[in-house]
Amino acid sequence: MARKRGRGLSAVNYPTGMNLGGDPSQALVHATTTGTFVVSLSSVDLGQGLKTVMTQICAETIGVPPDMVLIDTADTDTGPHCMGTFASRGTHRIGNAIVMAANEARAVLMEVAADELEVNATDLEADGKGAIHVKGAPTKSISVIETALAAHFKHGKTISGRGMFMAERSYPEPETGKMRPATCYAHACTIA
Numbered sequence: 001m002a003r004k005r006g007r008g009l010s011a012v013n014y015p016t017g018m019n020l021g022g023d024p025s026q027a028l029v030h031a032t033t034t035g036t037f038v039v040s041l042s043s044v045d046l047g048q049g050l051k052t053v054m055t056q057i058c059a060e061t062i063g064v065p066p067d068m069v070l071i072d073t074a075d076t077d078t079g080p081h082c083m084g085t086f087a088s089r090g091t092h093r094i095g096n097a098i099v100m101a102a103n104e105a106r107a108v109l110m111e112v113a114a115d116e117l118e119v120n121a122t123d124l125e126a127d128g129k130g131a132i133h134v135k136g137a138p139t140k141s142i143s144v145i146e147t148a149l150a151a152h153f154k155h156g157k158t159i160s161g162r163g164m165f166m167a168e169r170s171y172p173e174p175e176t177g178k179m180r181p182a183t184c185y186a187h188a189c190t191i192a
Contacts, residue, residue, distance in 0.1 A: 008192040015182030023089075024166040026080035027097040029058060029105045031159035033152050035130070035145035037062060037105065040072045042079035043094050050090050057095045061102035062109065063126020064144055080162075089186075093165050100163025108159045112151040113142050 028040040039058050045051045051071045059066040073079070082094065106126075113132040114121035117140060126132050132147060134140040151157045170180040 009189070010191075011187075011189045013185055013187050015185055022166040022169055023083050023093060024164055025082045025090075025093040025097045026162070026164045027094065027101045028080050029062075029098065029101040029161045029163075031105065031109065031144075031148045031151070033148055035064075035068060035143070035148040037064065037069045037102075038072055039069060039098060039101070040074070040079050041094060041098075042073070042076040042082040043085040043090055044073045046085060048090065050085065050094070053091055054094060054098055057098050058102045060128075061099050062106045063128050063132075065129055068130060068144065080164075093167075096165035097163040100165065101161040102163070104161025104163065105159050106161070108151070108157060108161070109144070109147055112155055112157060112159065113147045115155065116142050116147065116150050 025043065029037055030040075031037050037058060039054060041054065043050060051073070054071050055066050055069045058069045058071075062069075076082070080097075085094075107121075109126075110121040110124050110132070113124055117124070117132075117134060119134055119140075123135050124132050125135055126144070127141075130144050131141045132144065148159060151159050172179040
């Protein structure tokens with residue numbers, strides 16, 4: 001029997017996020033007294049790198065380094081609601097929920113930092129390295145850790161945020177039946 005060589009190509013595209021009922025995902029973000037931001041999810045990492053991506057999204061939104069973010073995927077009974085962790089849906093749905101929650105937590109962080117530095121919160125920026133600076137005056141700053149401590153023990157505030165992303169529901173057009181049943185798609189390609 002003769003050996004034959006060849007090439008094979010296979011591609012697939014399929015929906016992973018259904019918007020017939022909203023397809024919601026929620027996230028909670030809070031700062032500990034050590035300045036670590038904990039992101040609580042009911043979504044889990046199934047080998048697709050979910051924890052890494054969600055860490056990067058939260059860190060970038062708040063303005064801290066990724067090592068100051070901890071992703072907690074404890075369990076679906078106690079975590080915020082999620083329709084499911086499957087394919088590429090997580091990056092879009094859960095990522096958007098984290099952006100909303102992290103923005104809310106960041107607003108409180110900046111408010112406390114503004115009180116500590118005696119400036120307006122709109123005059124502050126996070127440097128992405130763990131400090132908050134007054135715009136145009138980089139030497140006038142406070143660390144995220146100092147800000148978290150001040151929030152908890154001086155100002156009596158919780159640096160926290162909550163977010164929920166839900167796709168707009170797609171209803172069929174009565175005349176044609178046309179609708180948009182999916183808003184997230186998975187793409188794959190294998191070459192052998």
